[in-house]
Amino acid sequence: MSSKNPTDGPARGPDQEPRQGFSRRTFIEGVGIGAGAVGAIGTAQPARADTHEPVGPDPVAITLNINGKSHELKVEPRVTLIDALRNRLDLTGAKKVCDRATCGACTVMVDGDPVYSCTMLAIEAQGRRIETIEGISTEDSMHPVQAQFVEHDAQQCGFCTPGLVMAGKAIVDSNPQPTMADVESGLSGNICRCGTYVGVRKAVYDAARA
């Protein structure tokens, strides 16, 4: 049942970019999508793929590691990460707007990369390090990107803000000296309807240098 046959769905190994979305079929059939690649490369990976059973459509128990804490929940395999965060765990900072990977409002970090959580299934996020807007600040101090958003009035209604902050954090995490062009391209996956980009661009640019 594992995806040994490459036509069943592309294999993914540690040397490849993680794929951030799967067809439901790939999902239901093959939670252990890394199996083929693991064999080929020979790195030590959990051997979960070889023995798994098909899951769903009924709810399955999953564990998600979010902001350093482990959360156990039961969700149907079709539940997206954004819906699991918002509807099951009351982590409502990330927003659901387009629900199909065009607006960026749902952006969270998964293993350090910004991901549209509307396009990742919750069960797919198991075993990965999920970081949401709620996890990047403490009670008394904001993340530099958040602080600069406030400083530059980079928000109006604020509904896009958590997604833009996470996209901004991804930029500064990966590049300590981004140019304005780097900032614009790093933010290009996020839409703000109120029109806050002037402040947002400055905020991210300055946060990198803060």
Place this chain on the structure above:
Amino acid sequence: MATKYDWPAADDRSLIGKRHNRVDGPAKARGAAKYSYDRNLDGMLYAKLVTSTVPHGRIVGIDTSRAEKAPGYKGHVNILNVGDEVQWAGAEILAICADTEEHVRDAAAAVTVLYESMPHWVKDEDVEKAGEANRVKPAKDDTKGPNLEEAWKSADATVEGYYGLAVITHCCLEPHGQVVDWTGDEITVYASTQAVARIPGDLATGLSRDEKIGTVAADSVHVITPYMGGGFGSKFNIDTWGIACAKLSKMTGKPVKLMLDRDEELMVAGGRPSDFGNIKVGAKKDGTLVAYESETWSTGGIAGRGSPPVPYVYNNEERLAQKARHLNVSTNIGPARAWRAPNHPQAAVLTMCPMEDLAAKLDMNPVDFFKKNADLTARPEVYRYEIDKCAEMIGWADKWHKRGDSGSGPVKRGLGMSLHTWGGRPHDSTCEVRIQPDGGVSVNMASQDLGVGTYTTLSVVAAETLGLQIPDIKVNIGSSKLPISGASGGSTTVGGTTASTRRATVNALEELKTVVAEALETEADDLVAKDGKVFSKSDSSKSLTWQEACRKLGNRTITGQGKQPDRNGGKLNDSGVGGVQMADVSVDVETGIVSINKIAAVQDVGLVICLEQCESQVYGSLIQGVAWALYEESIYDQTTGKMLNPDMEFYKLPGAGDIGELEVHMVQNKYDDRGVIGIGEPPAISPGAAISNAVANAIGVRVPTLPLTPDKVLAALANA
């Protein structure tokens, strides 16, 4: 005559007119701000709409039997019934709820609705075909000013052209919707709304129409909206989905969340009317405008749409001969909702674009042409000043060239401009300011912050009045149980709410001064509240810190009331402003792609309360303007009658890299005596006309209609 309520003189302002961080900024940046969509109540159910799949038809059957057997199904209520007519695709037919979001999707999909289809029409631009389809009604035919024929005879140059702009949709990022918790006699509504104080009455009326529900008192409804994710004029009412959501809550005894899906949001919860027109304008050799004649048509859905206010800004009825004819086109598309500055962006395109074409024909620099005719506007001085200022900001003198005279390379650069006006009269508002014995101060009213900065402006007004700092003030808005304040529409909020807050705060302070005067053995009139202290003007040894002063209240809390309007309450606000915008664009004539180099905006709003949030409103307007000038259009297909792009991949909005450089200048210290005037609408008007004019200047031909998409740019070039 000066009153105690008047705004402090310029030298005495320590907070008003300055830059401040948004009070609600940290909550939003942290993702901690709870919007309606974010409410998760115990046992809450999820609801979803079933909407019409046909653009026009009669409902002949609604079958919910399969849905009722779907896992997790909890109930449904009809919004329309068998026999009812639907007039657009996406019309709300019923609302259904279930225990999870996934289950309600399944349940909604299991509902079958049958229609007897009826003829539909969704095309507004082709007015002839719309006429053949019997969808056109004359709406206005009116002539003003000097004799039109004489005026045309006196014109040395005329231009006639076709201009227009398509229907667009609001696309609020937080969709329309709410969570309703109906427990016993209490109905709590977490509504995404621009009208906190209006929703209780609106919902109660809607529910009371249902015999099964009976009479519902408006006072049993509590609306809670501390934050809302965008409205732009589209979120004033409870809507069918709010009423259905409340009924589901009553029926199930559970809280119910119903937020529109993205496609519904774009199809039925937004919509700015189109406007198209054949326009003729004429001027004398020296540039004096003498005549404007228009035949326009527009749609805002089934009701069509009335005439735009053309000619716009340049409309002096004594000197400009004017004739306007308007046709109303009825279409089977979602009904129009108010959009920032209703009708004005359209009027700006239909006026400022032909005017720039006329300037080009006269071989005049548009800056000179628009200034020369400033006497035809209601505010010649304001506009002349603003045109000069804006020209300086964009570098007009150096960068402007004659139309089409933009070099031989494939990328052509050009400049364009536009002017606008708006009222912004303050809405009615009641405010209660409390001063507590522990020194705490709160400002309380049933207003709302759409993201414009209401929390911040009210904090600034109260703090300035009491000699305190912004963090010393707690602003309580977003609850309908607080003193009533108006809906946020038409740039009326800042004028209304700052006035009621100023008056309430002055009244509260007077009461405090009376108590403190006794303690300090002086007169109340002798006391000043400043720099966190209350002290005697005549004897500097008599001084208390704010906290000490408030402690003198013992266990009594002061409540100061303030209202807008208030005839004895000083001159705190006004209406009527002018603004000018100029755009600098590049157009690639091989690909047809337009890109923004820079847009400059100069705006008068009387007295600025919070400079930074005011600027943010203008930046936002410019960015939204880039969106509807270059990208946005609700595209309808006549064959199916459906919107083809009710999503965010094909309903295009700009990203952070698509807006160029934006520069904003708020006119301060010039018209401050007028008091506060709203900012939400005025700057949202001109961007489309200014960008269209800049494109014409760059490529030498007019691209007639917005959005200025590459196909239209290439077609205009090919037709030239």
